Amino acid sequence: MNYPFWEVPFLGSSSxxxxxxxxxxxxxxxxxxxxxxxxxxxRKALKEGRTDxxxxxxxxxxxxxxxxxxxxxxxGVGIWFAIGLTQPEATSTLIHNFVFGWAMEWVFFLIELTTxxxxxxxxNRIPAKLHLAIGWLYAGSSLFTLIIIxxxxxxxxxxxxxxxxxxxxxxxxxxxxxxxxxxxxxxSLLMRTLVCISLAGVWALVTGSRIDSDKQxxxxxxxxxxxxxWLVPSFVLMPLSLxxxxxxxxxxxxxxxxxxxxxxxxxxxxxxTRLALVMIIxxxxxxxxxxxxxxxxxxxxxxxxxxxxxxxxxxATGTGEQAREMLRKPYVIGRHMYSNGxxxxxxAGRNQNGYLEHSLWLNQTTSAHWAQGEAMYRxxxxxxxxxxxxxxxxxxxxxxxxxxxxxxxxxxxxxxxDLAYRKFMPPLTGxxxxxxxxxxxxxxxxxxxxxxxxxxxxxxxxxEK
Amino acid sequence: MVASIYNWLDExxxxxxxxxxxxxxxxxxxxHSFWYYWGGISLxxxxxxxxxxxxxxVYYRPGAEAFESVRQITYVMxxxxxxxxxxxxxxxxxxxxxxxxxxxxxxxxxxxxxxxIGWFTGIALLFLxxxxxxxxxxxxxxxxxxxxxxxxxQIPASLPFLGPFTATxxxxxxxxxxxxxxxxxxxxxxxxxxxFLPLLGLHLYLVQKHGNALPPSELAKPASARKxxxxxxxxxxxDLAMWLIxxxxxxxxxxxxxxxxxKQADALSPAPAGIHPEWYFMAPFHMLKIxxxxxxxxxxxxxxxxxxxxxxALWVVIPLYDGENKAGSRGRIAHYFGLFAVTxxxxxxxxxxxxxx
Numbered sequence: 134m135n136y137p138f139w140e141v142p143f144l145g146s147s148s149x150x151x152x153x154x155x156x157x158x159x160x161x162x163x164x165x166x167x168x169x170x171x172x173x174x175x176r177k178a179l180k181e182g183r184t185d186x187x188x189x190x191x192x193x194x195x196x197x198x199x200x201x202x203x204x205x206x207x208x209g210v211g212i213w214f215a216i217g218l219t220q221p222e223a224t225s226t227l228i229h230n231f232v233f234g235w236a237m238e239w240v241f242f243l244i245e246l247t248t249x250x251x252x253x254x255x256x257n258r259i260p261a262k263l264h265l266a267i268g269w270l271y272a273g274s275s276l277f278t279l280i281i282i283x284x285x286x287x288x289x290x291x292x293x294x295x296x297x298x299x300x301x302x303x304x305x306x307x308x309x310x311x312x313x314x315x316x317x318x319x320x321s322l323l324m325r326t327l328v329c330i331s332l333a334g335v336w337a338l339v340t341g342s343r344i345d346s347d348k349q350x351x352x353x354x355x356x357x358x359x360x361x362x363w364l365v366p367s368f369v370l371m372p373l374s375l376x377x378x379x380x381x382x383x384x385x386x387x388x389x390x391x392x393x394x395x396x397x398x399x400x401x402x403x404x405x406t407r408l409a410l411v412m413i414i415x416x417x418x419x420x421x422x423x424x425x426x427x428x429x430x431x432x433x434x435x436x437x438x439x440x441x442x443x444x445x446x447x448x449a450t451g452t453g454e455q456a457r458e459m460l461r462k463p464y465v466i467g468r469h470m471y472s473n474g475x476x477x478x479x480x481a482g483r484n485q486n487g488y489l490e491h492s493l494w495l496n497q498t499t500s501a502h503w504a505q506g507e508a509m510y511r512x513x514x515x516x517x518x519x520x521x522x523x524x525x526x527x528x529x530x531x532x533x534x535x536x537x538x539x540x541x542x543x544x545x546x547x548x549x550x551d552l553a554y555r556k557f558m559p560p561l562t563g564x565x566x567x568x569x570x571x572x573x574x575x576x577x578x579x580x581x582x583x584x585x586x587x588x589x590x591x592x593x594x595x596x597e598k
Numbered sequence: 599m600v601a602s603i604y605n606w607l608d609e610x611x612x613x614x615x616x617x618x619x620x621x622x623x624x625x626x627x628x629x630h631s632f633w634y635y636w637g638g639i640s641l642x643x644x645x646x647x648x649x650x651x652x653x654x655x656v657y658y659r660p661g662a663e664a665f666e667s668v669r670q671i672t673y674v675m676x677x678x679x680x681x682x683x684x685x686x687x688x689x690x691x692x693x694x695x696x697x698x699x700x701x702x703x704x705x706x707x708x709x710x711x712x713x714x715i716g717w718f719t720g721i722a723l724l725f726l727x728x729x730x731x732x733x734x735x736x737x738x739x740x741x742x743x744x745x746x747x748x749x750x751x752q753i754p755a756s757l758p759f760l761g762p763f764t765a766t767x768x769x770x771x772x773x774x775x776x777x778x779x780x781x782x783x784x785x786x787x788x789x790x791x792x793x794f795l796p797l798l799g800l801h802l803y804l805v806q807k808h809g810n811a812l813p814p815s816e817l818a819k820p821a822s823a824r825k826x827x828x829x830x831x832x833x834x835x836x837d838l839a840m841w842l843i844x845x846x847x848x849x850x851x852x853x854x855x856x857x858x859x860x861k862q863a864d865a866l867s868p869a870p871a872g873i874h875p876e877w878y879f880m881a882p883f884h885m886l887k888i889x890x891x892x893x894x895x896x897x898x899x900x901x902x903x904x905x906x907x908x909x910x911a912l913w914v915v916i917p918l919y920d921g922e923n924k925a926g927s928r929g930r931i932a933h934y935f936g937l938f939a940v941t942x943x944x945x946x947x948x949x950x951x952x953x954x955x
Contacts, residue, residue, distance in 0.1 A: 404854070407853040407854055408854060410853070411849055411853055411854060414846060415846050418842050418846050421839075421842065422839045422843060425839050426835075426836060426839050429835065430835065430836070433832060433836070435629075435631065435632065437632035438836070441839075441840070441843050444843075445843060445846060448847070448850055452850065452854070532861065
């Protein structure tokens with residue numbers, strides 16, 4: 134089935150997903166880690182009889198409610214819109230395969246939203262023990278949202294042989310649990326839980342920085358020092374969990390990373406390796422900077438310092454998520470669906486009958502040949518490339534003549550086993566005529582001297598009798 | 599072991615005195631303290647420039663082989679792409695951080711008595727920094743840098759009297775060529791550092807002598823209500839943390855978005871569409887463009903350059919107009935002038951990029 138294409142000029146639709154997703158992950162993982170942070174902090178305050186802490190925790194829970202309940206929720210819906218438009222086939226697969234999973238996710242999400250609102254609005258209004266119990270209920274429900282979404286996210290990287298064995302038969306949902314507890318499920322859960330705990334600490338530094346050092350120096354020091362400790366588990370266990378995670382990724386998909394690591398000596402490591410290295414460096418910096426700024430000098434810790442740490446966390450999250458996404462290349466669902474939404478099983482059919490066989494979305498205002506090329510670009514290149522912006526084709530093809538563009542497309546179409554592009558690009562499908570049309574279209578974008586589209590009048594649609 | 603090395607050095611260099619001095623020195627803390635870090639960040643980025651610049655110097659060959667040597671650095675030398683990328687990104691971050699530093703100094707009124715010379719030297723350093731950027735931009739001699747430099751040199755060339763002569767001297771001929779690269783290279787690695795380093799030394803000495811300035815809101819408070827922290831180790835640790843954060847930002851930009859190398863410059867080929875100067879020259883470039891459209895012929899450019907020069911001159915001499923540490927109409931006018939300058943720069947830069955999108 135062909136869907137209409139969502140073309141985002143310059144930025145590219147995949148960048149739209151990335152921007153919303155990184156923003157969302159920063160907040161949703163705070164929602165999980167912070168969910169644990171709040172009742173633990175409250176329990177500590179109750180145990181030690183720290184009334185100053187209780188007032189501060191109330192203020193922190195308001196910040197938490199606003200950030201997670203407003204920005205987290207809105208960006209979550211934003212992801213649905215963006216992935217539905219950019220990757221309709223993959224989104225459809227996720228929905229159909231994990232109906233029950235999504236249902237559970239939303240139930241826990243509703244509990245999460247309700248309990249955090251109750252938690253905030255019942256400070257000092259209900260018995261302390263009951264209030265704390267609500268905090269724990271929130272922590273449990275938010276942890277379950279991670280437990281469930283982790284199964285779906287890891288499925289996209291490693292669906293597992295059992296599920297792949299039934300893929301395309303109509304019985305995919307029968308292997309729900311195999312798909313859910315896929316090879317990278319547990320290491321990813323450990324890794325994400327560690328990140329959640331760290332982010333709870335990072336965000337709590339923001340509220341901690343607002344405590345007046347002159348009026349409440351003891352509160353500020355104890356609060357910031359206790360919060361800084363939340364970064365330690367991640368610092369200790371993250372390298373091990375990262376190694377475990379990478380070991381579970383199929384070697385074929387790990388190829389870009391291993392290639393990058395093996396070429397570090399010559400300094401030409403791949404993009405995914407660069408991202409992974411930046412993530413590691415940034416995570417280590419967060420620990421060092423937080424130790425010096427917040428733990429050693431809590432009195433002088435300001436909102437600007439806390440914001441700088443949040444920016445570092447954003448960098449670590451962004452590079453980590455992008456590295457994970459790149460590890461999945463050339464698939465959007467590992468070994469099942471390519472990053473342009475084409476199933477592996479559909480390739481032969483598209484080559485024989487044409488990529489545009491069922492396409493309803495050809496441009497009617499230009500010649501048929503040009504419209505074919507444009508539709509081929511949108512369908513097979515547009516998920517990762519733009520014409521003039523992000524991963525711009527006009528730049529990537531700038532130094533090629535028409536014949537050279539054609540040779541590249543032929544290589545991608547033949548998709549031989551030793552083709553270097555196989556590590557990150559899907560095969561190009563379609564008939565010779567369609568590939569010719571794509572070549573002309575791309576050449577016209579990259580070369581100022583190439584023939585351009587010939588406008589024709591759009592056909593007038595008549596009402597059916 | 600460490601103690602004995604320290605004692606050995608202390609005996610010869612007087613380290614204990616330096617540390618005692620640093621501990622005695624204080625830095626004010628208040629709600630605007632964040633802006634104090636930008637001078638240090640600029641210095642750190644400059645040091646990165648020097649370090650990566652020296653590494654590039656080992657393989658770069660100015661003149662006719664300029665492009666080929668940069669191509670080798672980028673694609674053949676081990677880690678060459680990373681060093682070049684770090685150099686280019688840190689140059690941009692350096693200019694950005696000194697612009698932020700300049701405006702924070704301006705709005706905190708840190709140019710007032712007795713810090714006028716600190717302001718003048720700072721402006722001179724920014725000017726030299728921009729020249730570093732302009733001269734370094736041409737050195738790869740790819741298509742973009744060639745045509746952008748050509749356009750950039752049209753600005754001095756349009757000045758009356760000395761303009762064409764200056765442009766010819768800079769170009770080393772009637773047009774941008776390998777001789778221009780040779781001249782820009784000499785400017786970039788010899789002339790500008792010779793001017794920059796002593797000026798930087800003087801600037802840092804003045805910062806050290808007068809300390810961090812208090813903004814008017816803090817000056818209005820009684821001395822007993824003002825807070826400060828020791829420079830060493832408290833502020834020093836924070837400064838280092840900020841340097842580390844800057845290094846992270848640089849690592850991300852340099853490795854994930856490596857600096858591009860375009861096609862080799864060809865003087866006979868037409869200029870590619872959308873040629874424009876670097877972002878920090880975009881504002882004056884676009885102002886000239888607007889005036890060029892409004893006024894006939896070369897008048898627009900001349901009027902534009904004159905207006906810009908007058909505005910710049912007023913900006914530089916602001917300590918002479920608003921030099922006293924007291925509230926009053928001069929302080930307010932200077933403040934509004936600053937707001938106008940920020941708005942004008944942001945708007946014209948945005949319009950410039952909008953025009954070439």
